[in-house]
Amino acid sequence: MQEFFDFIVQQGDKLAEQTLTHIGLTFLSLCLALLIGLPTGILITYRPKIAAVVLAVVGVLQTIPSIALLGFLIPILGIGSWPAIVALFLYALLPIVRNTYVGIREVSPALKETARGMGMTTRQVLTRLELPLALPVIFAGIRTATVINVGVATLAAYVAAGGLGEFIFGGIALNNPNMVLAGAIPAALLAVLFDFLLARLQHLRGLRLRRVALVFLLITPALSAFYWLPGGISGGLMVGFAHEFYGRADGYPGLARTYGLRVTPRLIDQNLMYEAIYRGQVDLISGYSTDGRIKAFDLRVLDDNKNAFPPYEAALVVRQAVLNQYPELSKTLHLLDGRLSDAVMTELNYRADFRHESPEAVARRFLTEQKLLLPPTRKQRQGRIVIGTKIFTEQYILAEILRQLLDNRTTLEVVTKTGLGGTQICFNALTTGQIDLYPEYTGTGLLVILQPPPALADSLKADREAVYRYVSREFQSRYKVSWLAPMGFNNTYALMMRRAQADRLGIRSISDLKRYLGDKD
Amino acid sequence: MINVRHLTKRYPNHTAVEDVSFAVREQETLVLLGTSGSGKTTTLKMINRLIEPTSGTVEINGIDTQQQAPHELSRSIGYVVQETGLFPHYTVGENIAIVPRLLHWDKDRIRNRTHELLAMLRLPEKQLNAYPDQLSGGQRQRVGLARALAANPPILLMDEPLGALDPITRAEIRQEFRNLDELRRKTVVLVTHDVREALELGDRVGVMDNGRLLQIGTPKELLMQPASAFVQRFFGDQVLAFQLQVFTLQDVMPYILPESPGPEAIDLQPDMSLNDALTLLTKTESGVLRVGDWPIRIRAVDIWSALHQLVPKSP
Structure with missing residues (x-):
């Protein structure tokens, strides 16, 4: 609890800024929804046939899961404010259109006829009778829309549109509950507050209701003005970092310490960053060094010439017992040593992710090109080995390479068990004997499994080989698990730019970037 | 003053009003009497064009009502419905001011007229700012009448004006209405299913059934010479009471x-x-x-x- 308050105090400025952005985003989209939704709701009361269609359409929009809706909008609108505003606008539309329509329809037909009988025109019946009587229902709709928007607006951080979601996403990525709460609690309080205020408004009557409603309609655009996105541009470059990278000690903070680099990034989901840099919406992103999109989008990975990022060299971790039991296993697996460079792994990821080739096909082509497969022979299978993986493409490809290789060259029966969630799940499966081996990364083994004192971790991480030696020794002595030799690639954090731009600016390494930004400042 | 000729209203599946003709003289009260579904209300609403006739004409002071826009026509004709016809979100004062405001009267004129009407209908001044649901049924009905009278229309159309009241309040209000000088000077068409009310308020009564006007005459004429068995049956076993009343x-x-x-x-x-x-x-x-x-x-x-x-x- 104390830690939570410490966090709030420490991050007070940021929290205030995110809260205002959040309110602004909520009301900006609400404002648009009112501008479109109220007239639509009114118009369809005159056209009952169209009404059914319109209500069905806005109803369907409402049922699209919010993440999916953002997903649909990103190809059209890219990342940043627009997809967030449009998504929130679409969500707010249903309660406003439907309640306007229902509110007006519920006004008694006898009253409407009386109004006409007294000589009111259609417009006068609308403004003097129908709308005032529908106001409580319309406000119930606005209230629903506002509460929905406050909630959904947390997802804006997914597409670099700011708001309290930045803490929530960051907190989840960093496994920092205090950070999650620092975003979630203010968001919940905002929802409760707006719900309460609008509920009171809804219960006013007569002239007072009409006046307060007018004031509300004037305030909404004013609250929208809170929505402006701070930061993003540094020395002429728009920077977009993943929440995890921005907060994690071995990510941006380490980078800033090592190179003295200072940028104010927009925060964005790590899967969307690549798309965003490709579209030119940002110029510099954080990423992973073997991601297939590096090739797909022709990105330049900036050389980490001062080793700011810890090494995450891929190697197989195997239970020692299995190695002892099947001598041919070790011999075969060592065939892969050093064969998978960063470039090769990136290429394989690219084939699977962008060419939509199956991991099996990608693995077969790789093994064939490397001439690692022998002509198939009929074998008597003896013994059984289980290969595990975490849940991402690179791991699936590696597992498939291992399966085909072992199947081809040994008499073992090979089984794969893919998609074992995170590191901890995979590692537990290994130590309990449910699986016999899986591909792991040295940095992960160090920081997630072994968790040495920070001082030791810091001293190790500048040196790849030191990290590898440390994890092999510790895994062997603590868990009876053996690290085979590194396969050759290092899937670590990396800064990336579009190749063309990087070439034009003469930036090849992070030091170059620092120099470029320093010159600008 | 009002001349209705061969008025007919047909809907796809039935005929609501069939060839109805009558004339209402200036300052006369004509009551259209009938059971529900007899076409009396449809006939009334065709006079101020809330419903457009299939055929036939309505003339007011010799001018065909089709010559005028419906909303302008309606502003010159007072319209009274059951007490539920008051705007629930308007105060008594705002309700009364509806038509004068549509006619762009200035504020002073509206205020003077409102006070005049309150006094005439014996409504307390303090109720000017009350909402309809804070009034009794009888008070609401008086406000409804005040609203219809506000802009001094020469003609008043009343659709079951007392329909929602209990019998005792009904009799009281009826008595009050009869004694209002201003109301006596109006040309009134009133629709009701209540025989007593028709005989008491109507200078003449038109009996309707199945969309047709069966007989029109003074209450005495109807009682002395009912044109058909239906008209006679309408008075039913209370015929003696009606005779004593008329x-x-x-x-x-x-x-x-x-x-x-x-x-x-x-x-x-x-x-x-x-x-x-x-x-x-x-x-x-x-x-x-x-x-x-x-x-x-x-x-x-x-x-x-x-x-x-x-x-x-x-x-």
Whole structure:
């Protein structure tokens, strides 16, 4: 609890800024929804046939899961404010259109006829009778829309549109509950507050209701003005970092310490960053060094010439017992040593992710090109080995390479068990004997499994080989698990730019970037 | 003043009003009487064009109502519905001011007229800022009438105006309406299914059934010469009560022998209803009345025998 308050105090400025952005985003989209939704709701009361269609359409929009809706909008609108505003606008539309329509329809037909009988025109019946009587229902709709928007607006951080979601996403990525709460609690309080205020408004009557409603309609655009996105541009470059990278000690903070680099990034989901840099919406992103999109989008990975990022060299971790039991296993697996460079792994990821080739096909082509497969022979299978993986493409490809290789060259029966969630799940499966081996990364083994004192971790991480030696020794002595030799690639954090731009600016390494930004400042 | 000719309203599946014609004279009250579904309300709404007729014409002061935009026509015709017709989100004052505001009266004029109407309809000033649901049913009905009268329309259309009231309040308000000078000067078309109300308020009554106007005439004419069995059946087993209500001392006098009334007799006006006269007779000891300066003495039994001669026998 104390830690939570410490966090709030420490991050007070940021929290205030995110809260205002959040309110602004909520009301900006609400404002648009009112501008479109109220007239639509009114118009369809005159056209009952169209009404059914319109209500069905806005109803369907409402049922699209919010993440999916953002997903649909990103190809059209890219990342940043627009997809967030449009998504929130679409969500707010249903309660406003439907309640306007229902509110007006519920006004008694006898009253409407009386109004006409007294000589009111259609417009006068609308403004003097129908709308005032529908106001409580319309406000119930606005209230629903506002509460929905406050909630959904947390997802804006997914597409670099700011708001309290930045803490929530960051907190989840960093496994920092205090950070999650620092975003979630203010968001919940905002929802409760707006719900309460609008509920009171809804219960006013007569002239007072009409006046307060007018004031509300004037305030909404004013609250929208809170929505402006701070930061993003540094020395002429728009920077977009993943929440995890921005907060994690071995990510941006380490980078800033090592190179003295200072940028104010927009925060964005790590899967969307690549798309965003490709579209030119940002110029510099954080990423992973073997991601297939590096090739797909022709990105330049900036050389980490001062080793700011810890090494995450891929190697197989195997239970020692299995190695002892099947001598041919070790011999075969060592065939892969050093064969998978960063470039090769990136290429394989690219084939699977962008060419939509199956991991099996990608693995077969790789093994064939490397001439690692022998002509198939009929074998008597003896013994059984289980290969595990975490849940991402690179791991699936590696597992498939291992399966085909072992199947081809040994008499073992090979089984794969893919998609074992995170590191901890995979590692537990290994130590309990449910699986016999899986591909792991040295940095992960160090920081997630072994968790040495920070001082030791810091001293190790500048040196790849030191990290590898440390994890092999510790895994062997603590868990009876053996690290085979590194396969050759290092899937670590990396800064990336579009190749063309990087070439034009003469930036090849992070030091170059620092120099470029320093010159600008 | 209002001239309705061959008015017909057909819907895809039924005919609501079939070839209805009548005229309403200036300052006359015409009541359209009928059961629900008889077409009386449809006929009324075709006068202010809330419903457009399939065929036939409505003329007001010799001008076809089709010549005017419906909303402009409506502003010159007062419209009273059941007390539920008040705008629930408007105060009493705002409700009364609706038509004057549509006609762009200035504020002072609206205020003066509102106060005038409140006084006339005996509504307390403090209720000006009350909302309809804070009033009693009778008060709401008075406000409804005040709203219809606000802009001084020469014509008033009333659709079951007392329909939502309990019988006692109904009788009270009816009495009040009858005594309002301003209302007497209006040309009124009123729709009701209540025979008593029709006979009491109508100068003439039109009986409708199945979209047709069966008979139109004064209450006395209807009671004395019902044009059909249906009209007669309409009065039902309360026909005697209606007769006592409609006929006056003047009507029965020709059937009573002149005789000196004597000093103990009570003086009465000739236009008193038989009902009221009989009530009085049972209260006085002498049981004798004198009507105006006429040398006549009336006992209860005289009224009964006279009435017997006045009205036709049931077929």
